[in-house]
Amino acid sequence: xxxxxxxxxxxxxxxxxxxxxxxxxxxxxxxxxxxxxxxxxxxxxxxxxxxxxxxxxxxxxxxxxxxxxxxxxxxxxxxxxxxxxxxxxxxxxxxxxxxxxxxxxxxxxxxxxxxxxxxxxxxxxxxxxxxxxxxxxxxxxxxxxxxxxxxxxxxxxxxxxxxxxxxxxxxxxxxxxxxxxxxxxxxxxxxxxxxxxxxxxxxxxxxxxxxxxxxxxxxxxxxxxxxx
Numbered sequence: 001x002x003x004x005x006x007x008x009x010x011x012x013x014x015x016x017x018x019x020x021x022x023x024x025x026x027x028x029x030x031x032x033x034x035x036x037x038x039x040x041x042x043x044x045x046x047x048x049x050x051x052x053x054x055x056x057x058x059x060x061x062x063x064x065x066x067x068x069x070x071x072x073x074x075x076x077x078x079x080x081x082x083x084x085x086x087x088x089x090x091x092x093x094x095x096x097x098x099x100x101x102x103x104x105x106x107x108x109x110x111x112x113x114x115x116x117x118x119x120x121x122x123x124x125x126x127x128x129x130x131x132x133x134x135x136x137x138x139x140x141x142x143x144x145x146x147x148x149x150x151x152x153x154x155x156x157x158x159x160x161x162x163x164x165x166x167x168x169x170x171x172x173x174x175x176x177x178x179x180x181x182x183x184x185x186x187x188x189x190x191x192x193x194x195x196x197x198x199x200x201x202x203x204x205x206x207x208x209x210x211x212x213x214x215x216x217x218x219x220x221x222x223x224x225x226x227x228x
Contacts, residue, residue, distance in 0.1 A: 002068075003163055003195050004030035004053060009062035011048050022048040023059070024218040030164075030197060035190035037198050037209035037226060045218040047168070050199045054166045055083045067163045084112055088157030092169035094149040096141040102128060102152045103137040109159040127155035131185060147178030154185055165189065167198045171205055183208050 011023040023045050030036050040046050051057040052064060055071055058079070064071045066086055074082070088109075089095075096105045106124035115123070128137050131151040141149050150170060157165050167186070171179035179202070187208050190196055200206055207226055214222040 001032040002029055003032050003066065004028060004197070005063075005065040006052075007063045009052065009059045009064060011045075011052065011057070012060045022218055023052075026062075026215075026218075026220055028213065028220065030195065032195055033190075033193050034211055035186070035196040035198070035209045036211045036213060037200055037206035038213045038215060039200060039203075039206050040215040044215045046199050046215055048218075049215065050166065050168055050197075053164075053197060054087050054089060055079050084109060085160055086163045088160065088162040088165040090150070090153050090157050090165065090167040090170045092172040094141070094146075094153045094173075096149055096152060096156075098141050101138050101140055102133060102144070102155075105141070105152055106156045106159055109156060113160050123159065124155070127158050128152070130158075131155050145178065146174050147181055150174060150178070150182050151185065154182070154189075158189075164195045164197055167196065167200075169200055169202075170198065171200070171202050179205075 006026055006028040009023055009026040010021065013020045013022060026049065038046055038049060052059055055066065059072060062072070066082065069082070071082065103121065103124045106127055107120045110120040110123065125137055128134055131154050133148060133151050136144065136148060141152070144152065171182050174182060183205050186196055186198065190210070198205060198209060206212055209226040212224060212226040213220060
């Protein structure tokens with residue numbers, strides 16, 4: 001099944017004085033159960049593509065369907081609903097709330113998703129156990145290492161059982177040991193059937209993917225199986 005279907009996607013940023021064409025007619029299809037690494041130099045359009053895939057932004061022209069649902073042209077409220085239920089995000093800077101516990105951070109998407117408190121707590125504890133933090137549920141982010149914070153972020157991304165997990169430079173702020181642990185978690189999720197899209201500069205992480213998409217100057221220049 002095709003999860004992501006992008007056709008002739010263009011994104012133009014109009015600053016008033018100049019128009020910047022960040023994406024120039026991108027075609028991209030990602031199927032259920034793939035782990036796709038999107039790579040490219042700074043300014044290539046990776047971040048713009050990530051924002052569109054994650055429904056954080058909409059294309060200027062072109063058609064985007066996520067899980068068979070048209071995304072182009074929907075309202076802001078509908079876009080927020082799609083983000084909450086269909087996309088799990090993992091960011092380079094973790095984006096955790098510092099004054100609440102790991103368990104409460106993982107609960108946040110479920111709070112907005114309307115799950116009952118008991119179900120939120122049960123699922124959050126289960127997900128933290130799954131990423132190896134069953135003994136850290138009551139710790140706040142300031143009491144965790146960078147690798148542990150990223151594990152919390154991964155658990156949070158899985159909270160609503162999304163169609164895809166979208167990770168933006170997930171190992172960028174981690175040392176090599178913690179980064180390797182995070183790569184292993186992503187690989188395990190993929191082997192369990194999860195669909196992952198990873199934006200990365202890290203060649204080791206890109207090689208763990210099943211497929212590598214290279215982007216340069218707003219265009220996809222290569223799309224092939226990742227090297228083992």
